[in-house]
Amino acid sequence: MSSADSGGRAADIELSEVTVRYGTSKAPVTAVADVSLTVEPGEFAVLVGPSGCGKTTLLRLVAGFERPADGTVAVGRKVGVVFQQPRLFPWRTVGGNLAFALSRHGVARSGRGARIEELLALVGLSGMAGRRTWELSGGQRQRVAIARALAAEPQILLMDEPFAALDALTRERLQEEVRALASTGGTTVLFVTHSAEEAVVLGSRVLVMAADPGRLVADIAVPLPREPDTDVAALRGTPAFAALRAELASAARSPVAP
Ligand SMILES: Nc1ncnc2c1ncn2[C@@H]1O[C@H](COP(=O)(O)OP(=O)(O)OP(=O)(O)O)[C@@H](O)[C@H]1O
Ligand SMILES: [Mg+2]
Structure with missing residues (x-):
């Protein structure tokens, strides 16, 4: 991973034509292919996509736990990581x-x-x-x-399905807390989820991935209010929210060909 100084950087996360392979050189598995992605400071970017499409791989790449076989990764500022299972x-x-x-x-x-x-x-x-x-x-x-x-x-928070194992009410409460925390602190977040609802609640932007090979197929802006005191419960019931969920579902159903 290339290191970068924090002064004057435009983006917090910059992946450029990144390919990640697992396995041996004789039997490689291409986890993600040719992914380019820029996340600006203060953005809340959510990754969604089917199991095995490379969401965790992208997160691990940004965290510096994985190296690309091809392409470049630049991560600007201090990174914190939260996994699906809290490892205390x-x-x-x-x-x-x-x-x-x-x-x-x-x-x-x-x-x-x-x-x-x-x-x-x-x-x-x-x-x-x-x-x-x-x-x-x-x-x-x-x-x-x-x-x-x-x-x-951390100025960049990486979260890999952190609420997947929780009951619905706790999950909603934590979604609202993390949303408010991120907007208060101006934290840049890259968040993985399987839930379209969670993606629209949290994200200022939702990135849709497809599998075989893992790639980005859609980048959907979420123009909902992001002030820390936003009434998120009310937001969930608005027509704008429903429309975004539908847009996301349709993007996930019809991925473009590789
Ligand atoms: N350590 C590894 N060794 C070999 N292959 C791996 C390894 N980790 C992941 N893979 C493969 O890379 C691909 C992407 O895996 P990844 O864990 O990034 O998917 P994911 O989108 O996070 O899936 P899920 O939603 O199930 O968590 C899959 O085909 C997976 O089998
Ligand atoms: Mg995963």
């Missing part, structure tokens, strides 16, 4: 998990306690620092994982 340290408390992230981020021990409380308040878990992670519900664990990603003050 089970032997540490909630606060201990966050303290570890803060120490890795270079926050001095004396400053960690206050910052932990701030982070927990952000994700609606005030006062839970002393709890064991196995005492938490799935939604609470995922909130800790989000708080942990925020501990490093």
Whole structure:
């Protein structure tokens, strides 16, 4: 991955004609082929597409966990990652998990306690620092994982189906929290989901992928209000919301030929 300085960069994420292959050179699997994508600072870009089309691969590429066989990847600023399953340290408390992230981020021990409380308040878990992670519900664990990603003050947040394992109500609540958090902080987000509803709720832009080979087939702007105090529950019931969902479904059904 090419590194880039943060000063004066236009884009936060810039993939240029990227191809990723897995497997051996004798039996390669092309996970994504010739993907070009630019994400500007403050954009909330959502990736949707069928299983196996390369969504996780693109996220891992941006995170620097994967290298392209072809093309270039430039990622401008500090990156935080949230996976589908929160990978917390089970032997540490909630606060201990966050303290570890803060120490890795270079926050001095004396400053960690206050910052932990701030982070927990952000994700609606005030006062839970002393709890064991196995005492938490799935939604609470995922909130800790989000708080942990925020501990490093990332300017780019990568989220791979972070709410897929949650019940519908918790999922809706966390969608609204993440949407507001991102717009308040001006965070750039690249978010993977299988849900068209979730894509339209969250994204300022939805990127539709198709499989075999994994590629981008549509780029749909979502012109819904993004102020942190937007009534998202009301937004879900508007005709504009329904129209965007329909547009997305139709783009996903009729991918252009490779
Ligand atoms: N480590 C790996 N080794 C070999 N092939 C892999 C590896 N990881 C992914 N693949 C293949 O690359 C392709 C893209 O996988 P990827 O995980 O990016 O898809 P995805 O869109 O995230 O799917 P899902 O929606 O099921 O999570 C698939 O064909 C998959 O089998
Ligand atoms: Mg995946």
